[in-house]
Amino acid sequence: QSALTQPASVSGSPGQSITISCTGTSSDVGAYNYVSWYQQHPGKVPKLIIYDVTYRPSGVSNRFSGSKSGNTASLTISGLQAEDEADYYCSSFTRSRTLVFGGGTRLTVL
Amino acid sequence: QVQLVESGGGVVQPGRSLRLSCAASGFDFSTFGMHWVRQAPGKGLEWVAVVSYVGFDKYYAESVKGRFTISRDNSKNTLYLQIDSLRAEDTAVYYCAKDRVCSGNSCSSGFDYWGQGTLVTVSS
Numbered sequence: 001q002s003a004l005t006q007p008a009s010v011s012g013s014p015g016q017s018i019t020i021s022c023t024g025t026s027s028d029v030g031a032y033n034y035v036s037w038y039q040q041h042p043g044k045v046p047k048l049i050i051y052d053v054t055y056r057p058s059g060v061s062n063r064f065s066g067s068k069s070g071n072t073a074s075l076t077i078s079g080l081q082a083e084d085e086a087d088y089y090c091s092s093f094t095r096s097r098t099l100v101f102g103g104g105t106r107l108t109v110l
Numbered sequence: 111q112v113q114l115v116e117s118g119g120g121v122v123q124p125g126r127s128l129r130l131s132c133a134a135s136g137f138d139f140s141t142f143g144m145h146w147v148r149q150a151p152g153k154g155l156e157w158v159a160v161v162s163y164v165g166f167d168k169y170y171a172e173s174v175k176g177r178f179t180i181s182r183d184n185s186k187n188t189l190y191l192q193i194d195s196l197r198a199e200d201t202a203v204y205y206c207a208k209d210r211v212c213s214g215n216s217c218s219s220g221f222d223y224w225g226q227g228t229l230v231t232v233s234s
Contacts, residue, residue: 001172003154036220038155045227046147046155051210051220089155093218097160097169099145104154 004029004090004102011108017078020105022090023071028100030071034093037066037075040104041086050075077107085109112136112223114206119228122196132189132206132225140164140184143214145221146191148202158204159191162214169215196232203227 005023012018022029022037029035037050048057050066053073063078073092077084090102118130132144146158159170159180168180179192189206207221 032217034218034220036218038221040155045205045224046221048210048220048222051222057210057220057222087154091155091157091218091220097167097215098171099157099160099218101147101155101157 001028001094001096001098001100004092004100006088006090006102006105008103009106009108011110012077012080013110014080014082016080017076018080018107020075020077020088020090020107022073022075022092022102024073024092024100025071027096028071028092028094029068029073031095032093033068035066035068035073036091037064038089038091039084039086040089046089080109082109112208114208114223114225116204116206116225116228119204119230121231121233123234124196124198124232126196127192127194128196128230130191130193130204130206130228130230132191134187134189134206134208137208137223139182139187141213143209143212143218144182144189145207145209145218146178146180146189147205147207147221147224148200149205149227150199150202153202156202160209160214160218161189167215193230196230198232200230201232203229
């Protein structure tokens with residue numbers, strides 16, 4: 001199972017919006033609506049910020065939103081804040097009943 | 111509150127074995143699929159394995175199949191990962207994680223709780 005494809009890095013200025021893509025195949029991202037996104041600050045444990053493609057867990061800012069089209073899922077962060085600077089990972093359930101993560105995207109807030 | 115506490119990590123020689131444990135509390139452990147995820151130093155997250163709520167169904171990443179064994183003891187609220195024939199590339203922080211709602215054999219709806227991780231270093 002190959003890792004999902006994410007850009008290595010993205011950047012944006014405070015207040016702007018950014019989008020991180022996560023490209024898989026018809027055997028994972030395209031097969032189910034079981035795409036999740038995680039935020040990980042340096043030295044910290046990953047935090048779930050989006051599940052089932054579009055849903056936010058309680059307590060997660062509504063500045064985070066998720067979507068999917070075909071084999072590509074996306075995470076959008078609006079109104080960028082300094083605290084959003086972190087690594088972001090997508091993951092997807094697969095037809096093999098396994099999970100696969102993306103390689104991760106480093107978000108820099110300029 | 112939900113807590114996941116891993117233990118069992120350490121420095122191990124190549125070729126040796128290790129068993130990691132994850133003690134769970136604060137939720138009905140026997141209801142949820144449980145996962146292991148690892149992260150090599152400076153690298154990204156890698157999913158390792160899942161065990162279904164009753165322990166019958168187990169699925170593994172191709173990279174660890176045949177050397178890693180996931181299991182659980184619902185009477186002890188504990189998740190395990192047996193790692194055999196350790197290799198240098200197994201060096202990582204190993205996290206246990208709880209599936210948000212799925213039982214572990216037909217879906218995965220995100221990991222809503224993670225442990226703090228236990229570091230495994232494979233070195234001679």
